[in-house]
Amino acid sequence: xxxxxxxxxxxxxxxxxxxxxxxxxxxxxxxxxxxxxxxxxxxxxxxxxxxxxxxxxxxxxxxxxxxxxxxxxxxxxxxxxxxxxxxxxxxxxxxxxxxxxxxxxxxxxxxxxxxxxxxxxxxxxxxxxxxxxxxxxxxxxxxxxxxxxxxxxxxxxxxxxxxxxxxxxxxxxxxxxxxxxxxxxxxxxxxxxxxxxxxxxxxxxxx
Numbered sequence: 001x002x003x004x005x006x007x008x009x010x011x012x013x014x015x016x017x018x019x020x021x022x023x024x025x026x027x028x029x030x031x032x033x034x035x036x037x038x039x040x041x042x043x044x045x046x047x048x049x050x051x052x053x054x055x056x057x058x059x060x061x062x063x064x065x066x067x068x069x070x071x072x073x074x075x076x077x078x079x080x081x082x083x084x085x086x087x088x089x090x091x092x093x094x095x096x097x098x099x100x101x102x103x104x105x106x107x108x109x110x111x112x113x114x115x116x117x118x119x120x121x122x123x124x125x126x127x128x129x130x131x132x133x134x135x136x137x138x139x140x141x142x143x144x145x146x147x148x149x150x151x152x153x154x155x156x157x158x159x160x161x162x163x164x165x166x167x168x169x170x171x172x173x174x175x176x177x178x179x180x181x182x183x184x185x186x187x188x189x190x191x192x193x194x195x196x197x198x199x200x201x202x203x204x205x206x207x
Contacts, residue, residue: 009047020065020076034062034076037091040099054106059094064121068146070128074099075109075147077118081136081167093117096133098147109147114138120171122179132179134168140181140188142195153181153188156196162188 017036024030031043033050039060040053064077079093095110096118110118110133120134133141133150140163141150152161166184173179179190180200188197 009043019063022065022067022074025067025071032065032067032074032076034065036061036063036080038062040065040074040076053099053104057097057106058108059097061091061093063093064118066121066123068123068128068131069126072101072128073146074101075121075123075131077121077133079117079136081117081119096121096147110150115141115150119168120181122171122173124177125173125175126177130177132171132173132181134171134181134183136167137165139163139165140168140171140183151195153190153195153197156191156198159196162197162199 018033019036020034022032029044029046031047032053033041033043035041037060039055039057040062041050042053043050059078061078061080062076063080065074067074075096075098077093077096080090093116095108095115097106098109099106115135115138117136118133119136122132124130129144129146131143131147133143135141140153142153143150152164154160155162163181163183163185169182171179171181178192181188187200189200190197
């Protein structure tokens with residue numbers, strides 16, 4: 001009804017299942033795509049051709065990507081849901097990685113078992129030091145120093161940590177620094193964009 005036409009841009013036979021994509025903040029022709037079992041790819045011509053950023057990564061199972069507020073770094077998370085060896089096709093990750101766009105160097109940001117499989121990574125819209133992370137088993141995490149250390153969200157009424165375990169389904173970050181995340185424990189909204197959150201009770205039934 002909308003008359004939309006789609007053209008495949010790849011990666012095709014080497015990218016794996018493409019789960020993540022991000023456009024460069026300062027150049028719309030530069031695109032990064034993450035393939036599950038295929039690694040991180042980059043296009044400099046709007047998707048017409050692609051090249052691997054580094055095909056020697058310690059882990060190629062990329063499922064989420066975001067660019068920090070400065071535009072100088074790309075963060076990408078590895079691992080898939082249900083990667084515990086239960087007979088499905090999911091692959092185990094190795095945490096969160098950071099790509100320095102100036103040097104093309106890639107470094108590991110989280111490499112502990114509890115941060116092994118990453119579902120979501122989101123960057124603050126204006127502060128490059130603030131990163132939000134959703135894991136498959138260790139809950140929702142916040143870093144205020146570009147990934148050097150991580151903390152948990154706290155309920156504004158009790159200061160008790162929330163969503164410190166379990167599966168984080170999605171994270172959305174607003175331009176004002178606020179954020180919302182949903183987990184196996186519920187839906188939470190930030191207060192003033194800091195680590196304090198309040199629980200949201202939806203008016204609809206969640207399935």
